[in-house]
Amino acid sequence: MDMTGAQWRKSTKSGSNGGDCVEVADNLPGVVFVRDTKNRDGGTLTFGPAAWQGFVKLVKEFGPVG
DSSP states (O other): OOOTTOOOEEOTTSOSSSOSOEEEEOOSTTOEEEEEGGGTTSOOEEEOHHHHHHHHHHHHHHOOOO
């Protein structure tokens, strides 16, 4: 999938100490990309907007797992 033009931002829940960080690009129509900040070339998860919104809602409701 073409990620040209993706504008990545770090999760607001990611710390500034270089720990577990996630970046999200949700500026392209019809797709949301997610990647690991520490391993940007290690792969990207791709979600549809509705699936991503559902995931975010669940995380806000139940908190992170781990």
